[in-house]
Amino acid sequence: MPQQRSIVELLEEIGLISAAQAALARQDQARYPQLPLEEIVVLHGWVRQETLQFLLEQWPHLAKDRLPTLPEFLKHLGLISEEQLGLVKRVQARTGVSMEELVVAYGWVQQETLNFYREATVPPPPVRAVQNMPTGSTPPPLAVEVLLTKHTQHSLTHLVGKTFVVQGTRSGTTGMRVCIEVAPGQHIWLPVETVRVIRTLGTTENVWDDCSTWR
Known part of the structure; x- marks a missing residue:
């Protein structure tokens, strides 16, 4: 926490x-x-x-x-x-x-x-596999910036403006959420409305296309 x-x-x-x-x-x-x-x-x-x-x-x-x-x-x-x-x-x-x-x-x-x-x-899932990647290769992760929102303005202000690598995503009744590692071994889930995709840390388009459906 x-x-x-x-x-x-x-x-x-x-x-x-x-x-x-x-x-x-x-x-x-x-x-x-x-x-x-x-x-x-x-x-x-x-x-x-x-x-x-x-x-x-x-x-x-x-x-x-x-x-x-x-x-x-x-x-x-x-x-x-x-x-x-x-x-x-x-x-x-x-x-x-x-x-x-x-x-x-x-x-x-x-x-x-x-x-x-x-x-x-719920433990964070691994970064989801990317289609058409060569066997044994690692899918490029997403980098996101934490935004100042109602969800982050109190207890998570120390994260605002910082960039993190997405560890996993999930969708449910409350919408899509992303998992970021804020410290070694410490993960938190955030609504997608609280982050902005900065870049895909790689060249595979599938990851970027996947995150474009968040909004």
């Missing part, structure tokens, strides 16, 4: 508080500097103390192979109860609708929360 961000930025990214609530928390801290942001969001009743403890003390130290399942993650955040989880499983069995779609449809979980969990738990 990105480093050096405030708790309100993290909570906003995960979808646990809104942009307006994040702004209000910062205003409150400016008026009452003796109160930490963690205490302010709890006092407002936006987030439980147990949720903050999980995000600040446990989540950063969880290894990839020990990350909680999605139901466990949502329960840690205080977003669903055992009763609600049981209801989701019964509806799933009857309709075949995914858990992600159901918890969003019921209004219990924000899509941003699911995106955050997915990006933390």
Whole structure:
């Protein structure tokens, strides 16, 4: 996960508080500097103390192979109860609708929360193979620049204006996303709207043609 961000930025990214609530928390801290942001969001009743403890003390130290399942993650955040989880499983069995779609449809979980969990738990894929490349050759990767957008303006400002090589792409219900390596072994997924293709690091046209369909 990105480093050096405030708790309100993290909570906003995960979808646990809104942009307006994040702004209000910062205003409150400016008026009452003796109160930490963690205490302010709890006092407002936006987030439980147990949720903050999980995000600040446990989540950063969880290894990839020990990350909680999605139901466990949502329960840690205080977003669903055992009763609600049981209801989701019964509806799933009857309709075949995914858990992600159901918890969003019921209004219990924000899509941003699911995106955050997915990006933390799904490993980046290798750069996709390029057609008509000679056997044994390496496909030329794409270089992209991170743009200043609503998604990057808070916790990812240290990446804005920098160039990264795309490690992989995927499409889903939230649109196309690209994976970049921001530090050795540290990957993040970004919506394609937050990056601009600088160049193809090679001469094969297939890669460039592929990325031209993002928009």
